[in-house]
Amino acid sequence: MNPAFSVILLTTLIGVGQGLFMAMVGFEQHWIGAQTVMDHGFYIRMDFICLGFLICGLGASFFHLGHPERAWRAVAMWRTSWLSREVIVLPLTMVCIALHALTHMLAPEASGLMGLVGLVCCLALYFVTAMNYICLKFLQEWASPLTFFNFTLLGLASGFTLANALCVGMGTPMDHLYSRWAIVLTVLAAISRSLSLYRNASLRPRSTLQTAIGIKNPSIRQISQGFMGSSFNTREFFHAKNRLFVQSVKWGFILLTFILPCLFLTLDLDPTQASSPGWAWGSFIIQYVGLIGERWFFFAQARHPQNLYYQSTA
Amino acid sequence: MSQLALVIDLNVCVGCQACVTSCKQWNTSGQAVALSDQNPYGADPSGTFFNRVQTYEVGTFPETDTIHFPKSCLHCEEPPCVPVCPTGASYKRKDNGLVLIDYDKCIGCNYCAWACPYGVRELDEKEKVMTKCTLCVDRIEDLSLDETQRKPACVLACPTNARLFGDIHDPESLVSQAIAQNEGYALMPEWGTRPANHYLPRRQASAIDRLLSETTEQQRRVKTPSDSEGQGS
Ligand code: SF4
Ligand code: SF4
Numbered sequence: 001m002n003p004a005f006s007v008i009l010l011t012t013l014i015g016v017g018q019g020l021f022m023a024m025v026g027f028e029q030h031w032i033g034a035q036t037v038m039d040h041g042f043y044i045r046m047d048f049i050c051l052g053f054l055i056c057g058l059g060a061s062f063f064h065l066g067h068p069e070r071a072w073r074a075v076a077m078w079r080t081s082w083l084s085r086e087v088i089v090l091p092l093t094m095v096c097i098a099l100h101a102l103t104h105m106l107a108p109e110a111s112g113l114m115g116l117v118g119l120v121c122c123l124a125l126y127f128v129t130a131m132n133y134i135c136l137k138f139l140q141e142w143a144s145p146l147t148f149f150n151f152t153l154l155g156l157a158s159g160f161t162l163a164n165a166l167c168v169g170m171g172t173p174m175d176h177l178y179s180r181w182a183i184v185l186t187v188l189a190a191i192s193r194s195l196s197l198y199r200n201a202s203l204r205p206r207s208t209l210q211t212a213i214g215i216k217n218p219s220i221r222q223i224s225q226g227f228m229g230s231s232f233n234t235r236e237f238f239h240a241k242n243r244l245f246v247q248s249v250k251w252g253f254i255l256l257t258f259i260l261p262c263l264f265l266t267l268d269l270d271p272t273q274a275s276s277p278g279w280a281w282g283s284f285i286i287q288y289v290g291l292i293g294e295r296w297f298f299f300a301q302a303r304h305p306q307n308l309y310y311q312s313t314a
Numbered sequence: 315m316s317q318l319a320l321v322i323d324l325n326v327c328v329g330c331q332a333c334v335t336s337c338k339q340w341n342t343s344g345q346a347v348a349l350s351d352q353n354p355y356g357a358d359p360s361g362t363f364f365n366r367v368q369t370y371e372v373g374t375f376p377e378t379d380t381i382h383f384p385k386s387c388l389h390c391e392e393p394p395c396v397p398v399c400p401t402g403a404s405y406k407r408k409d410n411g412l413v414l415i416d417y418d419k420c421i422g423c424n425y426c427a428w429a430c431p432y433g434v435r436e437l438d439e440k441e442k443v444m445t446k447c448t449l450c451v452d453r454i455e456d457l458s459l460d461e462t463q464r465k466p467a468c469v470l471a472c473p474t475n476a477r478l479f480g481d482i483h484d485p486e487s488l489v490s491q492a493i494a495q496n497e498g499y500a501l502m503p504e505w506g507t508r509p510a511n512h513y514l515p516r517r518q519a520s521a522i523d524r525l526l527s528e529t530t531e532q533q534r535r536v537k538t539p540s541d542s543e544g545q546g547s
Contacts, residue, residue: 001428064424065422065423066422066441067421067422067443068421070401070419070420070421071421073400073421074400074421074423075400076400077397077399080397081398081399081400081425082398083398084400087400135398138431206505207431207502207505211501211502211503211504212501213381213383213501214500214501214515215370215372215381215515215516217373219372219374220370220372221370221371222368222370222371223369223371223380224369225366226334226367226369226385227359227363227366228359229357229358229359229360230358231360231363232362232427232435232437232439233436236424236427236437304428304431304433305432306432306433309385309432309433
């Protein structure tokens with residue numbers, strides 16, 4: 001497939017936003033129990049940052065549409081379409097996050113419940129986003145539960161890395177809690193992503209030129225795809241990058257998303273000292289850049305069976 | 315419920331592209347969106363077409379066949395492109411099995427094109443909506459046309475009658491008979507899409523065919539020296 005930048009931004013930005021919300025709410029009780037200085041202002045600020053990421057992701061997705069002014073129509077087919085479900089769950093998650101901020105302003109006793117509802121929405125959003133890709137069974141690289149684990153773990157890892165950076169930036173005492181979790185989640189994401197890289201490397205395409213045109217002869221060569229220039233089919237489904245570029249993106253994202261952030265976060269784990277903003281922010285920024293590469297590779301690696309029909313211009 | 319479809323005979327298609335141009339002409343001139351072209355006379359021309367005729371070489375020399383292979387939406391009986399559409403713009407008609415797109419509802423998200431294994435949906439660059447073969451729904455249902463004209467434009471245009479049109483659910487129909495008698499097959503059966511359009515495979519060249527082609531070959535060899543004499547150099 002030819003990776004669309006709008007979809008890369010959509011999936012990575014909302015992933016960070018969801019992960020950040022889950023990082024914050026997941027430890028809400030922990031902070032309250034520990035009688036720390038977490039005030040309501042902290043949660044409200046964090047909620048707004050989560051919302052910012054989700055809004056930017058949603059905004060990016062509009063650039064993918066031919067008719068963004070009709071986007072509202074996309075809620076119609078929730079019974080059959082995972083994309084429609086995503087279009088419903090994304091704003092719902094945003095509403096929950098906004099309500100979570102509101103409870104911290106007006107009714108703190110309800111904030112725990114609202115946080116829990118938001119948490120469920122965030123998890124559901126990871127699921128429906130991943131299902132958009134998993135359900136296309138002939139895109140064999142995507143059609144695996146690993147796609148769900150990757151989207152979720154990568155989103156959580158980047159969310160926790162950002163939570164760490166934000167807390168350090170706001171000068172909030174936190175005993176390296178988020179950075180330790182960020183390391184664990186990044187390692188888990190690395191395991192899951194490696195498994196899918198391994199799986200995809202050994203995939204055998206079920207469709208061949210023989211099944212595509214229905215002729216059993218082992219030797220078939222396309223002479224003409226039916227036109228001399230380009231078409232939607234050649235633009236949308238081929239990334240047209242050479243092997244070196246694709247391999248560089250792969251090793252680049254492995255370094256940036258997994259290895260460097262883990263290294264930076266671990267170096268910063270000294271229990272006698274507070275975390276340094278440089279390491280904390282550095283880890284997040286590097287990891288996010290890596291995620292863009294990861295998502296580019298995710299799209300580029302999927303070989304669409306339609307490509308069998310577009311091999312030669314004659 | 316009927317299921318309208320095309321049956322394409324690979325024995326007689328000569329790759330003349332008449333179906334491609336007649337399709338473009340008919341479908342760009344109707345009430346629905348025009349099928350735009352980008353850069354038609356420049357470098358890298360591009361445009362929206364519902365139907366493309368491709369050419370394949372099958373086998374190894376000298377046992378080779380040239381196959382001209384027209385491809386358009388196959389109006390699948392289990393179309394994977396329909397349930398994924400978030401707006402309901404893509405739908406399958408219950409009465410005649412046509413898979414159609416409501417251009418007024420389409421948001422141009424491309425998801426249905428991703429979900430079609432056959433690469434027959436094309437987003438129109440100018441109109442920004444998804445387009446594909448309608449089997450000329452606006453011809454075949456137009457009762458003001460003479461009955462012989464109520465067929466897809468490509469079927470009427472084909473000079474070798476390589477394109478048959480009809481209801482594959484009616485066992486008596488021309489298309490059902492053609493499929494049954496000639497081992498008509500569907501593309502990429504591995505995905506369970508059950509395409510309605512079928513293809514009739516090349517028949518094996520008979521002994522007589524072989525003999526004929528060998529005789530022509532011999533005649534050609536005999537002729538060649540005298541032919542080249544006249545050409546000079
Ligand atoms: S050929 Fe493609 S576009 Fe046409 S019905 Fe089948 S899946 Fe849908
Ligand atoms: S491009 Fe149009 S027809 Fe296709 S899935 Fe999107 S809204 Fe539906």
